[in-house]
Amino acid sequence: MSEQPKPTSAASTSAVTAESEVARLCAELIRIDSTNYGDGSGPGEREAAEYVMAELTEVGLDPVLLESEPGRATVVVRLEGEDAGRPGLAVHGHLDVVPANAADWQVDPFSGEERDGCIWGRGAVDMKDMDAMILANIREFARTGTKPARDTTFAFFADEEAGGTYGSAWLVDNHPQWFDGVTQAISEVGGYSVTLPTPQGERRAYLLQTAEKGIAWLRLRAHGRAGHGSVPNDDNAIVHLAGAVGRIAAHPWPQEYIASVRQLLDGLSELTAVPWADDDLEDLLATIGGAQGFVRGTLRDTANLTMLESGYKHNVIPQSASASLDCRFLPGHEDQLMQTVRELAGEHVDVEVVHRDVALEAPFESDIVEAMKQSLLREDPGAAVLPYCLSGGTDNKALGRLGIDGYGFAPLRLPADLDFAPMFHGIDERVPVESLEFGARVLGDFLRTC
Template sequence: MSDTLRPEDEVVRICQELIRIDTSNYGDGSGPGEAAAAEYVVAQLREVGLEPQTYEAEPGRVTVAVRIPGADRDRGALCVHGHLDVVPANAADWSVDPFGGVERDGCVWGRGAVDMKDMDAMMLACVRDIGRRGIVPPRDLVVVFFADEEAGGVQGSHFMVDNHPEVFEGVTEAISEVGGYSVTVTDRHGDEKRTYLLQTAEKGIAWLRLTANGRAGHGSVPNDENAIVRLAEAISRIAEHKWPREYIPSVRTLLDGLSELTGTGWSDEDLEELLQHLGGAQGFVRGTLQDTSNVTMLDGGYKHNVIPQQASANVDCRFLPGHEEDLIATIRELAGEHVEVSVLHRDIALSAPFEGALVDRMVEALRTEDPDAEVLPYCLSGGTDNKALSLLGITGYGFAPLRLPADLDFAPMFHGIDERVPTDSLRFGARVLGRLLETC
């Protein structure tokens, strides 16, 4: 194997091959699982002399991990992690086969191209380069490809933290998805400026189920205890509730930095003009201005002429740090006396400092490839496997570096249709990530 091969030379191929392995996670235990993708990752690592380990939470739910010893074994190790599963895709909605991994119009298309087989490919390409060239990083690297992130990590990161914490022995910091990508903003001088969003915080998760109880009966008979009506009223109250805004440090720093860059002022009451500078990424930022609650699933009734005695809905709630108990209490109050609220899954909110040696190295790695880049922190409205790692005292960041074209509406493609990532962005990310791993 040529020792001149570099991460950017094979990252596109790896991304395509990973996308072609269907790892759809339906959240109910069905689906193909991650075993085939894990087998692929293991083969790629072994080809360059590394010896990864696999961990199977349940049949087919496989996580892969490998530790690369660093020069200073006394320093805290860095965990670089991704997840192998993806959300499902309805092929009829796509203009390409979502699991074809096709290259078209300068992009790799397919489910996972954005979330997050692009970063998985960067990780694999960089770690293969380390193995191939015999590089000794400054500190230990623990590289992990998790199962089950798209269903809360129960069979992936949480399984590993609960059952195999030894994998993360000595790890103090971690990097993963949904950060490090660029948005192009117009600065105060009218010039376009690439600004990279480094994820330093993420909201907590509360997946709730509303269950309304009532009196069953014939569809032709008036019924003032209709479970579906009670559920609908509860949903309406939740949907109409205005969650109060709160600007946590990462959000305020982002808004202040964006204001300084663009010359656009903002206030607690009005930041619409400022957010417009973020393009499609503004959705993620809007989701971090307050707690949120979105109804995502409904289940009620079983025949047209039968009033059921029970109906249910699932609500996806995301809360800012310190808001968990208040959010759940508010949902219970809004649901009302005839609707029970149960917690299906909950996970913590995170916040990390936008400073320190690792942040400095991430910024330097970006600016080496893009010298005029601005870098600002932001809070993710969703969640990552960094939540599970935080239970071991590991500080996590989102850093999947991508230099993106100004006209690509990237952020809405997370879990979206026709998901795709530019090939040039993949190569850029491989160079940046490789530099970080050699200097961290």
Template sequence: MTPPDAKAPIAPEDEVVRICSELIRIDSSNYGDGSGPGERAAAEYVLGELAEVGLEAELFESEPGRSTVVLRLEGADPARPGLAVHGHLDVVPANAADWQVDPFGAEQRDGCIWGRGAVDMKDMDAMMLAAIRHFARTGTKPARDTTVVFFADEEAGGVHGSHWLVDHHPEVFDGVTEAISEVGGFSVTLPTPSGPRRAYLLQTAEKGLAWLRLRAHGRAGHGSVPNDANAVVRLAEALARIAAHAWPREYVASVRGLLDGVSELTGIPYGADEPSDLLATLGGARGFVQGTLRNTVNATMLEAGYKHNVIPQSATAAIDCRFLPGHQEELLDTVRELAGEFVEVETVHLDVALEAPWDGDLVESMKQALLRADPEAAVLPYCLSGGTDNKALSLLGITGYGFAPLRLPGDLDFVGMFHGVDERVPVDGLRLGTQVLTDFLRTC
């Protein structure tokens, strides 16, 4: 019997809202050009939260202020292969004028915590911290040796974060065979013949990433003189060809598994045509899934010229390319062909596509942790149209999954929260996700 004056340990779900809010209030914007504040302040916050419960973590910096935190926890069964649990501390910038609230204010409104990083991914960082602090307070060990990492620079490809750590300190991941991180384990509410039913999407795959720069070359001249070698025109024509290209649709294993599962639950068939009716049932996850039906290319930046009456000698554009597993060379070859003879294609950043098995002990542990919290739900695989730091860890042979569990309202535009305006995370979903993550780490 617990003595009447003894205090019960703080449950992780009872402090996750505080931790998430305090992390959001730390501006760790990553502009991708080295001009942001860096992750040092957020990393020092994490170190402080760990030290408060007697845990000593390591700080790694690829450059001053570009900070990654690493903590190693001994597992209940050290003979089992190790697990990495990782998040990132940086966020994309936010233009405060576009928001209803201060993007770094962590205001609570309408049952949500609002702010940059609320879902990408200071919510998961907070869940990780809350679970670890609970383990430290109660003397609980995770099921297996666990390496917990809070990375820098994920929002700019991990050059100063995950890739740097893998290249310079691979020993951090000695013994680790599997990993979990962001953008998986969240729920959608599907219309089924027996009524609405939640399905949680576990991320088992993610598209590859190619950030390319197109550089058109031409003949400089006076703006009043006809010019059939105008670099701006050549670049515009190249972008138009790329934008008009119809990338063939293909269902990789994870996408097929999701569509089959949704079709079975909803009773909506799909076939050779675009599965529009099926995608419409996915609510806030539709955008992520729609982006995994084919390779995609989007123009994101343009730069040309220096004066109104001067035709420049060159013009550049940035394009963001995402390719399905097994389709890297196809995408790169197609973009080069579409760019044409007057446009040079330069690779700025290239990262692999991933596809992990939809079976095994780790997947089963993730499923069961979700179903213990939400027994009537279904759990399905899916492919992420974006990318995570699992790409860097894959270079060490580590198999990565997306598992940042959240139970979401069916009408929340979840995809729109990522890099969007008025980013927010439901408090109830965050609390339940913390329970699920803590349960998973204890039993996986």
């Protein structure tokens, strides 16, 4: 299944590098609307997958496009490594994006416009930037006949933004042979820089994702007695639901510091000379700017209400009402979280599981992390590298079912004044061209040396 890249002409290998074409690839991917609404109504990933296929076949590779359902497309290709006896690596991204309301943006979110030194558009941060870095490096390896350090499976998944049912989870269940021999993986939401205030002046630190919280998407469904809106009703489904929503929203989820979070906080404190305690984090979290939202989400389990639905006429009391609840739990906390939500929901409200997935933890002290560090430090010698836990989730969850340790490593050296982390699923998503070029270089170095 592994392919050995086939070199092309000397002229083409000298003219084009991963660094020189990564911005083009990112912009062209953004221009393909691959919105995932989570209900099957979006355009799907097929067009984006066909684009990736064309870019890979152009340089002599034979990638494979697999559809879980019509339009829900994933692309995979495997390159032979220099040392085929070593355990394999998976490098993966997802081709879908969350919806964007164009009226909220400064630019058309599917324009891929370059402005102020940045590529703008939905997916610029999550995660067509990393897709472009991966694609650019595969193309460079193929053009030059370069092999990665070890056998490497590259995957561009469908459906990550709705839990991976039609993408990574489907591939793991139906075509696990693509990951035969693979023990480690890298993907999104890690490896980006924050600029810290230190006693010696500003210093960059790269946040390398080694853990992620588990997911429980729940539906609260309240039941009551239907009736006329003018008649008193002590069994009103909306009232039952409102009580459940209020109790869940007010619940004080206890703080707990898992290993990766504690390592991050200790590392930040050492670099900035800002002390911290379990009940006193504000000054330390302020040192990482917009990235603190991700960190706050990893200090405890969370349960956020995201949607409400009930009723069909102003003067009719409905017999049911529902709410959507997005829960994220720390490793080992799933049962505890579910029990707590059910108790808070109360006797008139059922709790249904819409989607669930596991929490992950991978070791920070490992050879692959050391390789990531060295690749970053070769490009940015004065930087620090720290672990962190992601409050969201990635396709590493599906690969984890195969025993694969997953990390977040999409390397980006970012300007100190760019509020990067809040752009995940936000408006005016954009990524600096210089950051993309930096990432292409670092990722290429990592693939050659890991």
